[in-house]
Each structure stands twice: as structure tokens, then as C-alpha cells.
Amino acid sequence: QVQLQESGPGLVKPSGTLSLSCTVSGGSLRNTHWWTWVRQPPGRGLEWIGEIYQSGYTNYNPSLKSRVAISIDKSNNQFSLNLSSVTAADTAVYYCARGVGGGNYFDYWGQGALVTVSS
Amino acid sequence: EIVMTQSPATLSVSPGERATLSCRASQSVNNNLAWYQHKPGQAPRLLVYGASTRATGVPSRFSGSGSGTEFTLTISSLQSEDFAVYHCQQHKNWPYTFGRGTKLEI
Numbered sequence: 001q002v003q004l005q006e007s008g009p010g011l012v013k014p015s016g017t018l019s020l021s022c023t024v025s026g027g028s029l030r031n032t033h034w035w036t037w038v039r040q041p042p043g044r045g046l047e048w049i050g051e052i053y054q055s056g057y058t059n060y061n062p063s064l065k066s067r068v069a070i071s072i073d074k075s076n077n078q079f080s081l082n083l084s085s086v087t088a089a090d091t092a093v094y095y096c097a098r099g100v101g102g103g104n105y106f107d108y109w110g111q112g113a114l115v116t117v118s119s
Numbered sequence: 120e121i122v123m124t125q126s127p128a129t130l131s132v133s134p135g136e137r138a139t140l141s142c143r144a145s146q147s148v149n150n151n152l153a154w155y156q157h158k159p160g161q162a163p164r165l166l167v168y169g170a171s172t173r174a175t176g177v178p179s180r181f182s183g184s185g186s187g188t189e190f191t192l193t194i195s196s197l198q199s200e201d202f203a204v205y206h207c208q209q210h211k212n213w214p215y216t217f218g219r220g221t222k223l224e225i
Contacts, residue, residue: 045219104210105153109162
């Protein structure tokens with residue numbers, strides 16, 4: 001059974017960088033899947049942030065592209081999210097997920113990590 | 120980007136009844152539509168992909184239908200564990216986009 005678990009600071013200061021990691025167990029990041037970040041601001045819908053393939057190839061949401069970077073560490077079975085220049089609008093629950101069907105939909109998710117942007 | 124609109128925002132139904140949830144896309148996504156069930160504090164669960172294909176382990180009371188811009192998730196006989204928020208997602212084009220969810224309540 002594949003499991004994903006997000007980890008990282010729950011509080012980030014405005015203008016700082018949000019950094020989260022996702023540890024994958026029960027499966028390998030070397031497999032043919034896309035590894036994805038999704039977020040849900042309070043009271044709003046889910047928003048796709050971006051994805052990374054085992055080769056390191058990435059796709060990002062154009063609305064966040066200038067601030068986001070996703071990386072992969074296959075030796076530790078982790079992938080990570082960095083979001084720079086954060087504001088209160090980036091306060092959200094952040095989920096990592098595994099993309100299938102060419103990365104298009106998501107069959108395994110983490111439970112989510114709440115990140116609050118506040119001074 | 121493709122905008123996904125779900126209706127209603129909240130649906131009140133009794134256990135044993137049938138629930139019908141709707142999702143509309145701002146442009147055609149063919150059959151590239153997924154549905155997720157989401158309970159508070161839990162990971163979202165994939166229910167349906169390709170508009171009508173149930174994911175592994177999903178009970179047969181969940182069924183997806185539709186194509187193009189109009190989609191439906193039907194739960195034929197609601198069980199207590201089905202009360203949750205349901206999200207639709209188009210998986211045709213980047214950026215992948217979700218609806219704002221339908222809360223299914225007792």
C-alpha cells in the first residue's frame with residue numbers, strides 16, 4: 001500500500017519561503033508516476049500546484065510558476081515543494097499526491113499539512 | 120484554464136436515498152474527469168476517473184457519467200460513511216483544475 005506523508009513548518013513569515021517534503025512509502029519514486037502538490041486554502045477548492053516526474057521534469061501551474069519549485073530525491077524516496085515570496089493568500093492545507101494516467105489524476109494522497117503565513 | 124463548477128454546494132440527503140452531484144466544465148474535457156471523496160482531516164480518495172471508471176476498491180453504489188462539459192456522480196443508496204465533500208477534477212489539460220466541492224450532509 002502506497003502511503004504519502006507531508007512534513008515541514010506549519011508557520012511561515014510573509015515574504016519568506018514555504019518548504020514542504022513528501023515521503024513516499026510502499027512505492028518507489030523511480031516508478032513511472034508523476035509526483036504532485038495540491039493545496040486547499042480555507043473555504044476554497046483544491047488547487048493544483050505542480051508535478052515532477054522521476055527524471056526531474058516538472059510542470060507548474062502558471063499562476064504560481066514564478067514562485068514554485070518542485071524537486072525529487074529518489075535515494076530518500078522524497079519529493080519537495082518550495083514556494084517563495086509567500087503572502088497570507090498562500091495559507092492553505094498542502095497535499096502531496098501520486099499522479100497516474102500520465103499524471104493526470106491522483107490515486108494516493110497524503111493527509112495534508114496546514115501551513116499558515118503570518119508574522 | 121478550464122473552470123470547473125460543481126452544484127449544489129451542499130446537498131442534504133437521508134441514508135438509503137440516492138444522491139446526484141453535478142460538475143460542469145467551462146470547455147470540453149472529453150471524458151477526462153475524476154471524482155474524489157474528501158473527509159475532514161483525511162486524504163482525498165479517488166473514486167472515479169475517465170468520467171465513469173471506478174477506482175480500485177470503490178463500491179458499486181458510486182457511478183460516474185457524462186462527457187464533454189456535463190458530468191454526474193451518483194451514489195445509489197447512501198451509507199453513513201458516504202457523508203463527505205466530493206470534488207471533481209478535469210484531467211485533460213494543464214493546469215489540472217478542481218471544482219469547489221459539494222458537501223453531502225445528512
